[in-house]
Amino acid sequence: MGIREVxxxxxxxxxxxxxxxxxxxxVKAETYxxxxxxxxxxxxxxNGVARSMVRGNTRTIGLILPDITNxxxxxxxxxxxxxxxxxxxxxxxxxxxxxxxxxxxxxxxLREKCVDGLVYVSAAPRADHVQxxxxxxxxxxxxxxxxxxxxxxxxxxxxxxxxxxxRHLISLGRRRIAFISGPAGLMTSEERERGYRxxxxxxGLVPEDTLTAHGDFKFxxxxxxxxxxxxxxxxxxxxxxxxxxxxxxxEVILAAGCRVPxxxxxxxxxxxxxxxxxxxxxxxxxxxxxxxxxxxxxxxLERIARRELPVQKKLFKPTLVVRASSQGEGQTQ
Amino acid sequence: MGIREVxxxxxxxxxxxxxxxxxxxxVKAETYxxxxxxxxxxxxxxNGVARSMVRGNTRTIGLILPDITNxxxxxxxxxxxxxxxxxxxxxxxxxxxxxxxxxxxxxxxLREKCVDGLVYVSAAPRADHVQxxxxxxxxxxxxxxxxxxxxxxxxxxxxxxxxxxxRHLISLGRRRIAFISGPAGLMTSEERERGYRxxxxxxGLVPEDTLTAHGDFKFxxxxxxxxxxxxxxxxxxxxxxxxxxxxxxxEVILAAGCRVPxxxxxxxxxxxxxxxxxxxxxxxxxxxxxxxxxxxxxxxLERIARRELPVQKKLFKPTLVVRASSQGEGQTQ
DNA sequence: TTGTATGCGTTATCAA
DNA sequence: TTGATAACGCATACAA
Numbered sequence: 001m002g003i004r005e006v007x008x009x010x011x012x013x014x015x016x017x018x019x020x021x022x023x024x025x026x027v028k029a030e031t032y033x034x035x036x037x038x039x040x041x042x043x044x045x046x047n048g049v050a051r052s053m054v055r056g057n058t059r060t061i062g063l064i065l066p067d068i069t070n071x072x073x074x075x076x077x078x079x080x081x082x083x084x085x086x087x088x089x090x091x092x093x094x095x096x097x098x099x100x101x102x103x104x105x106x107x108x109x110l111r112e113k114c115v116d117g118l119v120y121v122s123a124a125p126r127a128d129h130v131q132x133x134x135x136x137x138x139x140x141x142x143x144x145x146x147x148x149x150x151x152x153x154x155x156x157x158x159x160x161x162x163x164x165x166x167r168h169l170i171s172l173g174r175r176r177i178a179f180i181s182g183p184a185g186l187m188t189s190e191e192r193e194r195g196y197r198x199x200x201x202x203x204g205l206v207p208e209d210t211l212t213a214h215g216d217f218k219f220x221x222x223x224x225x226x227x228x229x230x231x232x233x234x235x236x237x238x239x240x241x242x243x244x245x246x247x248x249x250x251e252v253i254l255a256a257g258c259r260v261p262x263x264x265x266x267x268x269x270x271x272x273x274x275x276x277x278x279x280x281x282x283x284x285x286x287x288x289x290x291x292x293x294x295x296x297x298x299x300x301l302e303r304i305a306r307r308e309l310p311v312q313k314k315l316f317k318p319t320l321v322v323r324a325s326s327q328g329e330g331q332t333q
Numbered sequence: 334m335g336i337r338e339v340x341x342x343x344x345x346x347x348x349x350x351x352x353x354x355x356x357x358x359x360v361k362a363e364t365y366x367x368x369x370x371x372x373x374x375x376x377x378x379x380n381g382v383a384r385s386m387v388r389g390n391t392r393t394i395g396l397i398l399p400d401i402t403n404x405x406x407x408x409x410x411x412x413x414x415x416x417x418x419x420x421x422x423x424x425x426x427x428x429x430x431x432x433x434x435x436x437x438x439x440x441x442x443l444r445e446k447c448v449d450g451l452v453y454v455s456a457a458p459r460a461d462h463v464q465x466x467x468x469x470x471x472x473x474x475x476x477x478x479x480x481x482x483x484x485x486x487x488x489x490x491x492x493x494x495x496x497x498x499x500r501h502l503i504s505l506g507r508r509r510i511a512f513i514s515g516p517a518g519l520m521t522s523e524e525r526e527r528g529y530r531x532x533x534x535x536x537g538l539v540p541e542d543t544l545t546a547h548g549d550f551k552f553x554x555x556x557x558x559x560x561x562x563x564x565x566x567x568x569x570x571x572x573x574x575x576x577x578x579x580x581x582x583x584e585v586i587l588a589a590g591c592r593v594p595x596x597x598x599x600x601x602x603x604x605x606x607x608x609x610x611x612x613x614x615x616x617x618x619x620x621x622x623x624x625x626x627x628x629x630x631x632x633x634l635e636r637i638a639r640r641e642l643p644v645q646k647k648l649f650k651p652t653l654v655v656r657a658s659s660q661g662e663g664q665t666q
Numbered sequence: 667t668t669g670t671a672t673g674c675g676t677t678a679t680c681a682a
Numbered sequence: 683t684t685g686a687t688a689a690c691g692c693a694t695a696c697a698a
Contacts, residue, residue, distance in 0.1 A: 012668075015693080019668090028668085045445055049386050049690085058382060068411065078400075078428060081428055093396070111378050274610060335676085347677095383674070386674090
């Protein structure tokens with residue numbers, strides 16, 4: 001069941017079979033037919049491993065992300081996959097849980113496997129793991145580039161998103177806006193917070209420290225952080241660095257007997273499918289996650305094809321989706 | 334940067350380097366150290382493609398599923414991945430959207446790539462695509478085996494789940510229980526419906542045809558189906574074949590001015606994270622999706638290791654998670 | 667237009 | 683304990 005058997009069956013050489021397979025070089029029409037017939041008859045499928053060996057590529061890319069279970073990522077993954085298959089590439093899925101050891105393990109495995117490129121969504125890629133790696137292999141950083149490593153970046157504009165969310169709340173007359181952050185040191189979260197602070201500054205406000213609590217992007221941490229905040233002060237609004245935490249916080253707020261949005265207006269981030277299903281429906285900053293994934297993959301495939309291309313940075317603008325959790329009735333702005 | 338350079342650097346033959354790499358055969362301690370040093374110095378990483386070539390395996394498995402965007406699948410995917418990496422395997426992610434052409438494309442690509450096995454979650458695997466395939470390659474069918482193809486199966490017990498959900502509603506005194514199905518011909522949905530009918534039968538009931546509508550497992554179809562049902566009859570309960578549709582239906586029910594659960598009690602399936610976040614919180618049949626994924630992958634890895642193993646069928650029991658959408662206050666049963 | 671022969675980077679067999 | 687070398691299955695340069 002190799003190219004040899006096909007060649008024998010068709011009464012030609014392996015070179016001719018190979019030419020037929022790859023439509024390369026000249027093959028007489030009649031010979032071509034004989035080869036095709038042999039391939040059909042033997043159910044021959046070329047061996048991609050051998051092909052990779054001689055061609056020096058695997059037509060495979062690695063997708064490294066924190067956790068596909070976080071509802072922000074599935075759409076992004078689909079974008080990556082769609083862009084990949086459009087060009088005949090396959091995608092290897094790697095969930096790291098933001099664990100540096102897991103990241104390192106996957107990096108090592110992917111390298112051995114000779115993937116052609118990497119779409120890398122990392123909480124905080126440690127330069128030391130990654131430095132040499134990015135030199136050997138095309139890598140596109142999604143959302144969070146590692147410090148000190150140049151390279152292609154595709155990301156949502158978290159700074160703008162944080163700003164939009166906060167400005168919206170301020171424009172509603174809110175003055176004591178709580179903030180629940182993501183994991184410490186995570187640029188995504190820090191940028192959203194920077195936007196939060198800029199909006200305050202613009203309005204001549206300074207958010208009190210007691211209004212901020214730290215989460216880890218998971219539902220439970222939203223509950224915990226909100227309880228913490230309510231335990232020490234009285235906000236009239238909340239901006240959470242993602243929807244999962246916002247939904248957790250929402251539960252706590254309502255359980256505490258506060259009305260949303262009357263007492264506390266709530267805004268999340270990511271606009272996951274379930275934001276609109278919450279009661280009240282959650283106002284959220286939407287990122288074009290499918291597009292981000294799609295673009296990231298296209299960028300890395302471009303670079304695979306042309307290593308010498310200039311570095312690309314693509315930033316996608318978020319939009320604020322206003323719903324009942326911040327205003328009586330919903331609308332998009 | 335190949336094994337040759339390492340051999341030269343260490344002053345040994347490639348065979349010795351290979352022995353060090355694979356801890357196979359005898360190597361003098363001192364030689365071993367020299368080789369290790371050379372590997373370090375040259376940052377050598379063995380080429381997995383070449384290794385695959387000679388070993389005849391790729392330590393890679395394909396994960397074929399309908400749509401990772403459906404919240405039921407991310408946990409399953411994590412289970413698969415965790416089982417895979419535990420044994421040094423990588424996972425290739427393939428979303429098919431239940432499209433037979435897409436399935437066929439992925440099947441072809443995965444085969445060329447020489448994956449060692451397949452975890453196959455298919456809406457309705459077409460035997461013709463798949464038949465020859467499953468003979469060449471270890472495949473474990475998740476949830477839905479193709480008719481006429483023997484093989485390992487790991488699945489949730491949908492029949493039991495449908496039964497539990499419906500019996501629960503009947504025990505609550507409901508008699509006009511609507512049902513929203515999944516895609517036609519999909520065994521997962523059909524089994525849940527069988528359970529729905531058995532529970533009726535046991536109670537001496539026969540559900541009217543007007544109480545059933547067809548969906549496609551997506552949120553919007555739940556809305557549509559529920560509107561359809563409400564347009565022609567008056568149910569006092571709803572069992573939807575998955576949570577996404579149940580949530581869609583819930584929106585329509587509440588919008589129609591019905592109270593939940595007083596007027597219409599609602600039960601979904603899958604117990605996705607957001608079931609508990611709905612208002613009222615959604616009663617749902619929970620499947621151990623992580624465990625199903627994990628087990629499926631373990632089964633296929635077992636078969637890769639030992640082709641002659643007897644066929645395995647593993648069925649996981651679902652549990653009913655009762656929440657406010659069917660009863661005043663929540664509890665698990 | 668077709669065939670021969672080499673090499674891709676390993677592993678594994680056999681000799682030494 | 684180590685080394686030389688033949689596969690693995692294909693693509694391709696070169697010859698014919």
